[in-house]
Amino acid sequence: AQRVTQPEKLLSVFKGAPVELKCNYSYSGSPELFWYVQYSRQRLQLLLRHISRESIKGFTADLNKGETSFHLKKPFAQEEDSAMYYCALRGQGAQKLVFGQGTRLTINP
Amino acid sequence: GAGVSQSPRYKVAKRGQDVALRCDPISGHVSLFWYQQALGQGPEFLTYFQNEAQLDKSGLPSDRFFAERPEGSVSTLKIQRTQQEDSAVYLCASSGDRVYGYTFGSGTRLTVV
Numbered sequence: 035a036q037r038v039t040q041p042e043k044l045l046s047v048f049k050g051a052p053v054e055l056k057c058n059y060s061y062s063g064s065p066e067l068f069w070y071v072q073y074s075r076q077r078l079q080l081l082l083r084h085i086s087r088e089s090i091k092g093f094t095a096d097l098n099k100g101e102t103s104f105h106l107k108k109p110f111a112q113e114e115d116s117a118m119y120y121c122a123l124r125g126q127g128a129q130k131l132v133f134g135q136g137t138r139l140t141i142n143p
Numbered sequence: 144g145a146g147v148s149q150s151p152r153y154k155v156a157k158r159g160q161d162v163a164l165r166c167d168p169i170s171g172h173v174s175l176f177w178y179q180q181a182l183g184q185g186p187e188f189l190t191y192f193q194n195e196a197q198l199d200k201s202g203l204p205s206d207r208f209f210a211e212r213p214e215g216s217v218s219t220l221k222i223q224r225t226q227q228e229d230s231a232v233y234l235c236a237s238s239g240d241r242v243y244g245y246t247f248g249s250g251t252r253l254t255v256v
Binding site for chain 1: 146174176178183184185186187188191193198199202234241243244245246247248249250
């Protein structure tokens with residue numbers, strides 16, 4: 035079965051502090067992992083994909099197959115990073131995404 | 144259009160009423176998905192279309208839920224005899240290329256009273 039777990043429903047950090055949003059998954063094959071973000075009053079949008087190994091808005095995420103994790107990190111949080119973040123998995127050859135429950139990140143000034 | 148458009152944005156239905164939710168995907172996008180997002184939860188997959196073919200409907204929670212995309216563009220999600228547990232945001236997403244993620248619509252918030 036495919037499952038994505040985001041253990042923190044809420045995360046609050048101060049501006050300038052490092053941020054790490056945790057994501058663990060269970061999947062027997064080689065998954066594709068994504069992070070989606072939803073800012074206040076905006077639609078859900080793609081933040082980054084593990085296959086592209088890119089950094090978007092200062093965020094990075096590394097797929098750790100040994101620990102089945104795909105944690106999202108940013109060294110210095112900014113107030114505009116406050117949003118809802120969802121980790122998602124897509125199985126090999128599959129089309130649908132399986133989402134975690136989401137983490138609400140609040141950056142305090 | 145420039146993005147995925149969903150209508151209505153909000154729908155209040157009395158229990159037992161039928162509702163129809165519309166999704167206008169990005170022009171040319173082959174793949175179309177419907178998700179249900181309950182309060183405080185992540186989106187949960189309902190169904191997937193490739194053009195007009197419904198290739199996966201494994202997420203539809205009951206036979207009261209029905210989706211169609213007859214001409215391979217606009218899609219409608221229909222819920223018959225709505226129940227309170229159907230209250231959620233219904234998200235539509237489209238994709239033109241599997242390599243990239245989806246583009247989501249703003250969703251329809253359904254409240255069943």
